[in-house]
Amino acid sequence: xxxxxxxxxxxxxxxxxxxxxxxxxxxxxxxxxxxxxxxxxxxxxxxxxxxxxxxxxxxxxxxxxxxxxxxxxxxxxxxxxxxxxxxxxxxxxxxxxxxxxxxxxxxxxxxxxxxxxxxxxxxxxxxxxxxxxxxxxxxxxxxxxxxxxxxxxxxxxxxxxxxxxxxxxxxxxxxxxxxxxxxxxxxxxxxxxxxxxxxxxxxxxxxxxxxxxxxxxxxxxxxxxxxxxxxxxxxxxxxxxxxxxxxxxxxxxxxxxxxxxxxxxxxxxxxxxxxxxxxxxxxxxxxxxxxxxxxxxxxxxxxxxxxxxxxxxxxxxxxxxxxxxxxxxxxxxxxxxxxxxxxxxxxxxxxxxxxxxxxxxxxxxxxxxxxxxxxxxxxxxxxxxxxxxxxxxxxxxxxxxx
Numbered sequence: 001x002x003x004x005x006x007x008x009x010x011x012x013x014x015x016x017x018x019x020x021x022x023x024x025x026x027x028x029x030x031x032x033x034x035x036x037x038x039x040x041x042x043x044x045x046x047x048x049x050x051x052x053x054x055x056x057x058x059x060x061x062x063x064x065x066x067x068x069x070x071x072x073x074x075x076x077x078x079x080x081x082x083x084x085x086x087x088x089x090x091x092x093x094x095x096x097x098x099x100x101x102x103x104x105x106x107x108x109x110x111x112x113x114x115x116x117x118x119x120x121x122x123x124x125x126x127x128x129x130x131x132x133x134x135x136x137x138x139x140x141x142x143x144x145x146x147x148x149x150x151x152x153x154x155x156x157x158x159x160x161x162x163x164x165x166x167x168x169x170x171x172x173x174x175x176x177x178x179x180x181x182x183x184x185x186x187x188x189x190x191x192x193x194x195x196x197x198x199x200x201x202x203x204x205x206x207x208x209x210x211x212x213x214x215x216x217x218x219x220x221x222x223x224x225x226x227x228x229x230x231x232x233x234x235x236x237x238x239x240x241x242x243x244x245x246x247x248x249x250x251x252x253x254x255x256x257x258x259x260x261x262x263x264x265x266x267x268x269x270x271x272x273x274x275x276x277x278x279x280x281x282x283x284x285x286x287x288x289x290x291x292x293x294x295x296x297x298x299x300x301x302x303x304x305x306x307x308x309x310x311x312x313x314x315x316x317x318x319x320x321x322x323x324x325x326x327x328x329x330x331x332x333x334x335x336x337x338x339x340x341x342x343x344x345x346x347x348x349x350x351x352x353x354x355x356x357x358x359x360x361x362x363x364x365x366x367x368x369x370x371x372x373x374x375x376x377x378x379x380x381x382x383x384x385x386x387x388x389x390x391x392x393x394x395x396x397x398x399x400x401x402x
Contacts, residue, residue: 012392014381017042017085019192020373022199022251026290026314027079028343028366028385029072030065031124032103033316035258035290036080040199040251040373041192042087045094046134047245047258049076050318051106051124059321062344065385073106073127078388079366080132091172092134093190096179097125098245098260099140100150100158103318108157120163129164133172137165138179138186140245141207146222148240179245181209183216187247198252198375205246205262208238210278221272232270239265241293242275248283252375253401257283257308259292263299276304283307287378287401288369291315291331295323295342305334311399312380313340314367320346328356339396341367341380365393376401 017023017038025036032050039045051072054061065075084090097105106124113122120126129137168174180186180203187201204211209218222228228236244260259279267274276292280303289308293299295315313331315323323342331338338359345353345363353360366383379397383390 014083014368014383014390014392017083022254022371022375023083024256024288024369025079025083026316026343026367026369027076028065028316028364029075030062030318030344031072032318033294034076035316036083037249038083038085039189040196041189042085043093043188043190044080044084044088045096045187046076046080046092046128047096048098048104049073049095049106049124049128050103050316052103052318053107053109054102057319059319060346060348061319062317062346065344066387071122071124071127073122073124073131075388076124077128077131079390080128082388082390084132087191090132092132093136094187095129095134095137096245097137097139099240099243100148100155101240101261102157104261105157105161108155108160115164115167117167119167120160123157123160123164125161126164129168129174133168134174135190137168137174137176138245139176140243141178141181141209143207143209145224146208146220147225147237148243149234149237150240179203179206180216181206181218182211196251198250200250202248202250203245204248204282205244205275205279207243208272208275210246210275211282213282219278221278223272236270238273239263241299242273246279248286250375251371254288254371254375254378255284255286256369257286257289257310259290259304261293261299263293264301265298274301276301280304280307285309285402286311287399288312288314291323291327294318295327295331296321297324297327300327300330302330302333305330309335310338311335312369313338314369314380315340315342317342317344320348322346322349323352325352325355328353328360332356332359341382343367343385361396362394366390372398
């Protein structure tokens with residue numbers, strides 16, 4: 001892989017998206033994960049709305065970006081609006097919530113401001129969705145026979161989400177539905193699809209169901225609730241992370257894998273907790289990958305990485321145990337030339353990256369992966385996250401697609 005580094009002057013800004021390019025923006029709020037996609041015809045997909053309110057924990061969060069005075073929802077909304085293509089007319093085509101953890105959908109607190117309608121609180125998801133309307137919102141499969149250890153129906157954030165969805169359906173005509181675990185016809189180009197026949201968005205997994213590799217068929221290894229409870233009580237219920245929405249995105253020769261927070265933790269006791277192994281059977285070698293579960297421990301398994309063998313990994317880091325050193329080791333073992341980028345790096349965790357510092361190119365900021373028309377090459381841009389100017393700090397590339 002031929003790579004060079006270009007330094008940028010203080011007044012450099014990311015050139016506006018143009019038809020034929022594909023952008024993947026890793027938005028850094030310091031409060032979780034949010035990834036904004038602009039497909040080659042201008043179709044947009046915002047995946048997750050980072051919004052954890054965590055302040056104290058044994059695994060501390062990093063400092064909010066650009067400031068704790070700006071809500072995560074506003075940071076994301078401002079960023080998306082700044083880069084929103086004109087063809088979208090002020091709306092998102094798709095929003096997706098990969099799973100129901102606060103660092104992906106947002107926390108609930110009585111102290112959060114009410115929406116002007118008075119019908120819901122402005123959690124990060126509701127704040128983004130009410131600020132920038134979406135045509136369609138997708139959530140992971142919810143299977144009452146196979147619930148996760150997160151009890152959705154009893155949570156305030158779930159009730160608040162329902163109230164927001166009712167409001168945006170009536171106010172904005174937004175449709176909400178389930179991200180299906182197989183097929184490539186659910187998330188499609190909406191503005192000029194005929195010009196990009198080599199663009200494919202392949203659903204891989206959702207709610208613990210995984211594509212079989214054939215048609216739109218899926219399967220799950222997760223037993224029914226009664227079996228799990230009899231086997232080990234509530235601890236046998238699948239962790240919310242493994243139920244994440246998973247997809248594979250292709251544009252020309254460029255392939256990209258996104259697995260939400262999938263992991264393999266506790267697979268020795270409950271084999272169905274390892275969702276990465278069945279996912280690995282139906283993916284392929286990729287140019288780039290979003291690190292699963294913030295590049296923390298017991299995620300990004302050797303089984304998955306040995307198939308994906310990414311040339312570039314970008315991790316949405318937001319706590320002081322991310323990235324994990326052993327996880328970085330597996331990434332490099334799968335592809336010794338892989339380059340790694342992290343949106344944050346807590347001072348406490350710098351020792352974790354010491355052995356891999358020659359493979360870790362940047363550890364702070366928003367990152368934009370821009371694929372050139374036709375999918376033959378791509379660049380990575382590191383943007384300043386200390387304010388909302390989105391100034392380019394460094395550029396990496398071009399990287400060649402194979």
